[in-house]
Amino acid sequence: MSNEKKRILEMLSQNKINVDEAERLLAAIEEPSDGTNANPEKKMLKYLRVLVEPIGPDSKGDRVNVRIPMNLIRAGLKWISLIPKEARGKVESALNDKGIDMDFKKLRPEDFEEILFNLNDLQVEVDGGEKVRVFCE
Amino acid sequence: MIPCWMQMKIPKKNETPATLTIPIFILWILLFMVLVLILPVWLIASFILILAGYGWTGFLTLGLLCQVFWTLQGLEVDVKTKDITVYFKLI
Numbered sequence: 655m656s657n658e659k660k661r662i663l664e665m666l667s668q669n670k671i672n673v674d675e676a677e678r679l680l681a682a683i684e685e686p687s688d689g690t691n692a693n694p695e696k697k698m699l700k701y702l703r704v705l706v707e708p709i710g711p712d713s714k715g716d717r718v719n720v721r722i723p724m725n726l727i728r729a730g731l732k733w734i735s736l737i738p739k740e741a742r743g744k745v746e747s748a749l750n751d752k753g754i755d756m757d758f759k760k761l762r763p764e765d766f767e768e769i770l771f772n773l774n775d776l777q778v779e780v781d782g783g784e785k786v787r788v789f790c791e
Numbered sequence: 792m793i794p795c796w797m798q799m800k801i802p803k804k805n806e807t808p809a810t811l812t813i814p815i816f817i818l819w820i821l822l823f824m825v826l827v828l829i830l831p832v833w834l835i836a837s838f839i840l841i842l843a844g845y846g847w848t849g850f851l852t853l854g855l856l857c858q859v860f861w862t863l864q865g866l867e868v869d870v871k872t873k874d875i876t877v878y879f880k881l882i
Contacts, residue, residue, distance in 0.1 A: 701865060719869040725862035732855050736848055 658683045699724050702770060705787040715784050724767070724790070731763040793819060794864040794881035802876040815881070819860070 659680065666676040702722045708715030737745070742758050749756045770790050778786040795816040800808040837849025867880040 716873070717869070717871040719867070721865065721867040723862055723865040726859065726866065729855065729858040729862050732858070736851055736855065738845060738848075 656683070699767075699771065699790045701791050702727060703787070703789055703791055705785075707785050707787075709779065709783050709785050724770075727766070727770075728763050731761075731766055734758055734761060792864050793861050794866075795819075796882040798878075798880040798882060800876075800878035808876075808878070 662671070662676050662679045662683075665671045666673065671679070700723065702724060704718060704720040704722075706716060706718035708717065737758065746756055746758065773788055773790070776788040778788075780786060793816075795814065797813045797815045799811045799813065801811060802808045833849065833853065837847075837853075840849045841847065863881050865881065868877060870877045
């Protein structure tokens with residue numbers, strides 16, 4: 655453990671700072687010194703994979719294997735900026751009616767990439783006996 | 792890179808599927824020719840959109856469209872269900 659981390663934890667134990675402040679300080683010292691917080695692994699992500707496989711070796715369920723280039727997703731997300739303001743407002747209000755609070759202005763491709771990266775290896779078992787895996791590679 | 796080939800699998804009953812490689816770069820050449828033909832109309836429409844207050848939408852659309860085509864390489868879809876079998880890969 656680094657000296658800075660020890661010091662923050664000591665300050666927390668001595669009640670000089672509260673938990674939120676300690677968390678912020680720890681996050682600040684964990685950021686790289688060059689100002690970029692890009693994870694090197696993230697840059698290597700090339701594809702989003704969606705796999706659907708039947709559970710069990712001799713089951714005859716549906717099989718899906720889709721590989722989507724991350725650059726294609728990034729390019730696709732840029733189309734959001736082309737939605738006219740009027741249409742954007744209508745879509746947002748329609749989503750609000752359904753209880754989904756969405757602001758297209760705040761939606762950035764980097765956020766979407768963050769979600770995909772944090773998915774890591776999402777695995778869902780469907781009732782029909784299929785295993786769904788979503789991950790980046 | 793823009794994909795140049797598309798690999799497809801055609802399912803056959805009780806046989807291994809036939810693999811077909813289609814040269815889609817021919818399609819890009821045709822699309823490019825169409826694009827050159829419609830470019831003047833596109834430019835005029837883009838200027839009209841700017842005057843109508845829609846900003847650079849027309850010009851941006853063209854750029855983003857090219858970007859989507861450019862990033863298609865590596866796309867692979869392989870679906871096997873009771874009713875359909877689809878396989879294609881852009882190389």
